[in-house]
């Protein structure tokens with residue numbers, strides 16, 4: 001058997017370090033066993049998937065030096081490697097599942113489903129579909145379809161008993177069927193959901209080992225059932241521990257930068273990031289701390305992965321990065337990396353037009369440009385608050401952070417519109433809104449033009465700076481309390497008509 005692993009990112013946002021973490025261990029496992037790793041794009045959620053996100057994921061994984069044997073960019077004999085291009089396969093699978101009694105159409109309205117859910121919650125039951133449409137006979141189904149009623153397909157889950165499956169790291173895992181929902185496997189728009197598309201592709205792409213995050217353990221019974229319904233053997237499963245924030249919660253961008261691009265923009269070395277990810281839940285048999293993908297692959301034994309949630313600690317990553325700069329690279333290599341990063345004509349050339357008006361000598365340039373070449377600048381809470389009230393500063397910083405999440409493109413004009421809108425909605429002048437942002441972003445109340453600077457910094461460094469300004473306010477006792485944040489969230493959704501993800 002040739003080992004085949006895969007990573008299956010959904011292109012719905014910035015490239016996440018969790019994706020790189022999964023890619024690294026899938027790759028190490030495949031290499032160790034002389035196999036292959038596939039990269040598959042899971043874009044069945046059409047409303048959230050974008051080609052920009054797909055490109056960003058691929059290019060950030062490549063920046064890290066992680067590669068794959070088959071994928072949407074390099075092809076392969078099991079393609080296409082984007083789920084949106086494989087819809088026929090999922091339609092065929094639905095037919096097989098219906099014929100074999102593992103799936104059924106459901107015509108329930110959203111109102112009915114809400115009612116059922118409400119009652120179940122009232123009765124302290126786990127909310128799940130009540131199997132109402134299982135009682136429809138063939139004629140009723142045909143009639144409803146002819147009437148053109150919208151419908152989905154659901155997975156038929158046993159009413160009692162237990163699903164037992166093997167996990168390479170945990171041994172036997174048992175989950176009672178009554179904890180498993182009658183999952184929608186095809187939506188009313190004819191698109192499959194993750195569960196169906198995922199197992200169909202893993203089968204057709206010859207995946208032998210599904211190595212993924214532990215958040216999918218509870219979905220595995222559904223997948224086992226789908227494999228059974230299709231008459232296919234299930235692959236071997238290994239659910240890796242999830243990366244955690246220092247407070248042990250699941251790694252989230254609210255508490256830690258999670259975008260791979262942040263690490264690139266903030267001046268981390270790709271090999272140090274990969275090394276650090278390799279230390280998350282794993283130690284090399286010889287306890288070595290500095291290692292690369294080849295060394296990890298050579299000695300990799302999946303059973304050595306520990307199940308405790310590994311803490312993704314920025315301070316530790318920084319320390320490791322420093323060791324790489326001093327111990328692993330020659331000074332001339334460091335210089336080369338510095339130039340590749342930001343000390344190059346292209347990047348400095350973008351800053352120059354912003355700074356030109358303020359230059360008297362060449363030596364004025366670097367102090368002005370400095371904040372675009374650092375991670376987070378330094379300033380005091382007093383400077384940040386300026387003439388405004390601290391509570392209002394916290395509020396507009398937070399609103400800007402939320403609004404930025406929704407920006408379709410990160411450029412000067414979009415950013416300028418965003419601040420105009422905030423000023424308008426908050427009934428303030430732009431002149432009143434901007435000063436704290438100048439300080440949060442550049443460390444100074446006077447600086448290069450703000451919108452252009454934000455455009456150059458990019459979304460990840462900007463988000464980190466806004467967050468660190470908010471933290472500064474909190475430690476000074478004038479930030480947003482938990483209650484205040486909840487209130488602001490409500491107000492924001494109402495006034496700006498946006499959700500908060």
Ligand code: GLU
Nearest residue numbers: 008009010042198212216
């Ligand atoms: N598309 C899923 C994700 O983005 C893949 C999960 C899996 O590996 O099965 O997490």
